[in-house]
Amino acid sequence: MNKIDPAFACPLPLTQHSKVLMAHGGGGQMMMDLVDQLFRAAFDSPELRTRHDGAVLAVPAGTLAMSTDSYVIKPLFFPGGDIGSLAINGTVNDLAMCGARPLCLSVAFILEEGLPLETLWRVALSMRAAADRAGTRIVTGDTKVVERGHGDGVYINTTGIGFVASGHRISPTGIRAGDAILISGDVGRHGMAVLGQRESLSFKSPIKSDCAPLVAPVMELLERGVRVHCLRDATRGGLAAALNETATDSRLGLECDQAAIPVDEAVGEVCEILGLDPLHIANEGCFIAFVDPSDADAALKILKKHNPRAARIGSATTGEAGSVVLRTEIGGWRVLEAPYGELLPRIC
């Protein structure tokens, strides 16, 4: 969106200290200065200007969605994003998966003593840019500091609220046998980009995270009257976890066509070398939609406008409740298990 690196466009306003000190979390003047000169400067919103402990805003009657996530990704910066853009997009996307447009966000930082303030400033500017892009704003926040060695630079919590688009009820229990399963883009890029950065792997072709807000495609589906029954972003645990969770919660079977699932060529190659399944790798800008089968073509057309790699990948069935089966490329069937535990830790 913005081709200028904001870290160059806006120099760090705080100059008295170059690193986070324990005193920045002490509740005194130093914390006030950090909040005023760094966070309020980066996030500026009418609610933050009131300098209250909480934000106060007028809302209409409606169906409110609320979602929270803490972000502990390592490293803080990776190809295609950073902990700041991830913390905004991740929570915005959880709201979108409820069918809600984000209204506002809270942001809470746990800073590690010694974190360069320049790093924190880059993260804060990235959060502001991501919030602008997703059409939302930060209205309240919190700052804590922990001793050196008791964190990883910065952990961020974002919590968002938004209103569900009128007349829609989107939930795993809304899925019906026969529903088409669509995917909004190719899978596996976020996890592989973070892994590559962390392990200093050099890929033949660079792999960039898909980290992005999903508000626009979701809202277009809903506004154009597509009968969307359930939405789920394929984050931790990848597409396999998203499919298995929705299968379990809907008490239906799901059948997908492996060849239809879009995987970036570079991601596929690296996964093969490392023995990883791209369907188990986390995404941060990709979701599955369960839609009424008669709306599937219209829905796919909308998704393709936002991402040409969107695809129809399968259907909900009256097969074994909670099971996910894949038609393999050679025409057989295999069960797609949910990952059990840790695959790539700390990817969000």
Place this chain on the structure above:
Amino acid sequence: MNKIDPAFACPLPLTQHSKVLMAHGGGGQMMMDLVDQLFRAAFDSPELRTRHDGAVLAVPAGTLAMSTDSYVIKPLFFPGGDIGSLAINGTVNDLAMCGARPLCLSVAFILEEGLPLETLWRVALSMRAAADRAGTRIVTGDTKVVERGHGDGVYINTTGIGFVASGHRISPTGIRAGDAILISGDVGRHGMAVLGQRESLSFKSPIKSDCAPLVAPVMELLERGVRVHCLRDATRGGLAAALNETATDSRLGLECDQAAIPVDEAVGEVCEILGLDPLHIANEGCFIAFVDPSDADAALKILKKHNPRAARIGSATTGEAGSVVLRTEIGGWRVLEAPYGELLPRIC
């Protein structure tokens, strides 16, 4: 409230593992089991039962308050509370300071690999009990796990929303010269209780944190028609920070009478020995209220019903904007400075 230790009343439901593993944050089956068997069991609410990424609930039109805090207190358990009750009360109280009754809360955990699940269960039950006591519920959550040594057992974020009592506008800019300043209880107990526990100090008389929800006294003030102009809880930085922040934000002077500020005898003695000022020590169940002077007596009567140590401690004045002065016990005046930086780190 509850004399039975809930850890004994409700045995830990998860038995497969005794400690948090990295895999508990991996997005797979182990994370699902932890969420289902521990968090959903402890927090049970209609919204959590939908098993969605976010909570969805119907709300009326009104003025919404939103507040967030992360909790990094060390140690996790202290006389009078624990990180769980603190995480609920702290956020509930920030909403109350906006004049709002809490509607619901999100909870996000950052767990350290190796944390005993028994400890997490005790914390979760304590959160549930505190939420019940404050008349609110947990509707959505998140779990992350970081490697051993990168956390302190557990960090918790809670974010709350609530509706501001109709017709009230409570903010530092609402304070007027002449407003009476009331305090809801004695100061300094939370910080001293945590310090005592952390440093294994043995006090002559035990000091218990004042950690408690402040919804009831605030709502009674508002419902009985007290003209409340501003509320502020005296957490990090203590009463001194709360007074200085409101003085700055209201652009008024504040005058308080040191003899009128209630300090527990044991807290006063220990502070004197350690060279600490109880007005700089954090509280977690104590707030100041700026009320119309003609309502001060009625307001104090209400506050005293909830805590007999509530007191009228001073007034807002047309004196130097942003300054806080104390009439000392021998009749002189001294400026009460905000603490600059760290006094007692990690007390919330």
